[in-house]
Amino acid sequence: MIELGVLGLDTSHSETFASILENRSNASVTAVWDGGDVRESEYTREFCERYGATRYDDPHAMIGNVDAAMVLTVDWNGHRHLAVPFLEAGVPTMVDKPVAGSVADVIAIERAAVRGGAPLFGGSALPFHPSVSSLAKTMPDTAFSVGYGDTFYYGVHLVDSVRLLAGTDWTQVTPNHGPGRVATIDFADGSAATLRFDGPEGDGTFGFLTVGERTQTVQIGSSTAELEQMYEPFLDEFLAAVRGERDDRNRVTDAGTLLVGVQTALETGDPVTPDTGALETAEVASESFLADYEPYY
Numbered sequence: 001m002i003e004l005g006v007l008g009l010d011t012s013h014s015e016t017f018a019s020i021l022e023n024r025s026n027a028s029v030t031a032v033w034d035g036g037d038v039r040e041s042e043y044t045r046e047f048c049e050r051y052g053a054t055r056y057d058d059p060h061a062m063i064g065n066v067d068a069a070m071v072l073t074v075d076w077n078g079h080r081h082l083a084v085p086f087l088e089a090g091v092p093t094m095v096d097k098p099v100a101g102s103v104a105d106v107i108a109i110e111r112a113a114v115r116g117g118a119p120l121f122g123g124s125a126l127p128f129h130p131s132v133s134s135l136a137k138t139m140p141d142t143a144f145s146v147g148y149g150d151t152f153y154y155g156v157h158l159v160d161s162v163r164l165l166a167g168t169d170w171t172q173v174t175p176n177h178g179p180g181r182v183a184t185i186d187f188a189d190g191s192a193a194t195l196r197f198d199g200p201e202g203d204g205t206f207g208f209l210t211v212g213e214r215t216q217t218v219q220i221g222s223s224t225a226e227l228e229q230m231y232e233p234f235l236d237e238f239l240a241a242v243r244g245e246r247d248d249r250n251r252v253t254d255a256g257t258l259l260v261g262v263q264t265a266l267e268t269g270d271p272v273t274p275d276t277g278a279l280e281t282a283e284v285a286s287e288s289f290l291a292d293y294e295p296y297y
Contacts, residue, residue, distance in 0.1 A: 001238060004066060005062040007073065008072040011038075012296040029051050029105070030065075032047060032053045063086060069091055077285075088115055094238050099122055119242060119249070120249045120252050121237070121238045122249045124156050124160035127165075128233040129230035129233075130229060130264045132164075135165055138213045140189065140212035141212055143211075145162060145209075146195075150205065151262075160259075162195065168187050170185055170274070171188050183262050185262070204221060263282070
């Protein structure tokens with residue numbers, strides 16, 4: 001049995017993940033910490049009671065008492081502080097999307113994983129939806145995708161998805177100077193993806209069109225059934241990483257820096273590469289998003 005620690009109850013992910021794991025024989029949530037940014041203390045108490053988990057006032061006091069950790073807080077600029085001690089201690093760690101708001105934080109998280117020899121997993125769950133992950137089988141060299149909502153917090157779904165489809169590191173982000181918030185990403189293997197981040201929010205849909213051995217289209221909605229289809233394999237692959245059966249460190253790190261690169265390109269209006277000076281100092285603020293954030297449930 002893999003005993004998991006949850007850091008942060010801000011989003012619906014904590015409840016959903018714990019509920020899924022409750023029906024598994026190979027893993028369960030046994031430890032919980034919440035910083036109170038979104039939820040009241042009573043919610044944390046009830047959560048721990050519901051899943052039979054121990055409540056911690058200090059998140060890092062879990063180290064030594066859990067087999068793996070899940071950093072699920074909304075405040076992406078707090079992920080480094082929460083994740084690094086676990087990774088340095090060799091604890092396999094999932095960092096929820098967005099992984100971090102700066103390249104410096106992404107790299108610090110990666111280096112902690114290297115120092116501790118700990119598996120690093122995380123980012124968006126959307127790439128693990130079977131309809132999205134199946135697109136990679138046609139070896140697409142071109143992708144188009146549309147999403148909605150905050151460019152950083154929800155745009156990560158598009159960015160992480162096309163990074164997983166490409167299967168290789170990004171080389172440049174170019175903002176498109178046309179209608180909407182659009183950017184094109186070039187990857188090291190010559191493939192490219194064009195993403196539009198300001199699609200209609202009403203139906204909560206992400207859309208993909210890929211061109212490879214054949215042309216394919218996929219739409220992913222926000223129904224409970226659709227969410228379960230991505231969360232189940234997402235957790236399966238995290239547990240596989242915990243067991244040492246897969247290595248996601250480079251994917252998570254490259255996708256994390258790419259997300260900051262996309263945000264930087266859209267804000268400056270200039271192309272961005274991994275070596276662009278502006279990228280080294282860029283930081284995506286989280287305070288205003290956190291202040292307005294409301295969980296689905």
